[in-house]
Amino acid sequence: MTATLLNGNETRNALFEDLKARVAALPVPVGLATVLVGDDPGSHSYVKGKHRACEKVGIKSIRRDLPEATTQEELEAVIDELNANPEVTAYIVQLPLPKHLDAGPILERIDPAKDGDGLHPVNLGKLVLGIEAPLPATPRGIVELLRRYDVPLAGANVTVVGRGVTVGRPIGLLLTRRSENATVTLCHTGTKDLAAEVRRADIVIAGAGSAGLITKDMVKPGAAVIDVGITRTEAGLVGDVAPDVREVAGWLAPIPGGAGPMTVAMLLTNTVEAAERAHAAV
Numbered sequence: 001m002t003a004t005l006l007n008g009n010e011t012r013n014a015l016f017e018d019l020k021a022r023v024a025a026l027p028v029p030v031g032l033a034t035v036l037v038g039d040d041p042g043s044h045s046y047v048k049g050k051h052r053a054c055e056k057v058g059i060k061s062i063r064r065d066l067p068e069a070t071t072q073e074e075l076e077a078v079i080d081e082l083n084a085n086p087e088v089t090a091y092i093v094q095l096p097l098p099k100h101l102d103a104g105p106i107l108e109r110i111d112p113a114k115d116g117d118g119l120h121p122v123n124l125g126k127l128v129l130g131i132e133a134p135l136p137a138t139p140r141g142i143v144e145l146l147r148r149y150d151v152p153l154a155g156a157n158v159t160v161v162g163r164g165v166t167v168g169r170p171i172g173l174l175l176t177r178r179s180e181n182a183t184v185t186l187c188h189t190g191t192k193d194l195a196a197e198v199r200r201a202d203i204v205i206a207g208a209g210s211a212g213l214i215t216k217d218m219v220k221p222g223a224a225v226i227d228v229g230i231t232r233t234e235a236g237l238v239g240d241v242a243p244d245v246r247e248v249a250g251w252l253a254p255i256p257g258g259a260g261p262m263t264v265a266m267l268l269t270n271t272v273e274a275a276e277r278a279h280a281a282v
């Protein structure tokens, strides 16, 4: 068996076409801002990708690039400026922040109505309560990808590996909504038997950031496997999922070309929805 590839690049491009039409139909300009602190090459590359995507869809993009030595107070001042800036429909703070900065109070300071990433505590709370709000971009992208490829979700056993705030923690909240109806197990470094948890899953979502962690022998034949654990090596990008998993999986969202491009598509979707909501409110 060779897995069907869940093609995030193709799906993102289709979503961009839809977003382009929605942006053109809005009588108000749409603006997405990014805040990037420091010199991490990966973060620089993701932010660049977000601005390139804005250009494709017709969204004005605004950059706030700050030096590594930026203080918590200086970063808070940038957040306050973006909250007040009428050109900014939504924005994100690129994660991870340098170690001397505390991401929690920064994310909390973002105006929840301008939260492009859906990571503000109020918006995560709304997700728990089933109230409409911006959704975390990567989890939303994963659900969209699974849906577009007709991967059965209702009643599926999903094993998530990794408890990070951008993927592992929120993905269970999306997949256990009534509309998805999956059963989710969240695994982490304290999990006693990771192989057993992965082996019984119909869907595996690997976001631990540990290269090659999920091996062929751990995957149930025919399962859907979503790789979101990027490690940068000299040889290039390596995912959490070993390459030969595609020989047993039914579906595979690989790195690169799977869930990653969907993250950007969903960030732009959150931004357009914020503009539509703001316009409907006037």
Ligand SMILES: Nc1nc2c(c(=O)[nH]1)N[C@@H](CN(C=O)c1ccc(C(=O)N[C@@H](CCC(=O)O)C(=O)O)cc1)CN2
Pocket (backbone or CB within 6 Å): 045, 046, 049, 092, 093, 094, 095, 096, 117, 137, 138, 166, 237, 254, 255, 256, 257, 258, 259, 260, 261, 262, 263, 264
């Ligand atoms: N504020 C946020 N920070 C981070 C997020 C996030 O959603 N919000 N997620 C990741 C990084 N990320 C977006 O910011 C991201 C990761 C991967 C991709 C992507 O398209 N990956 C490509 C490969 C790209 C490459 O060559 O480097 C792929 O998988 O095909 C886009 C965005 C952490 N931080």
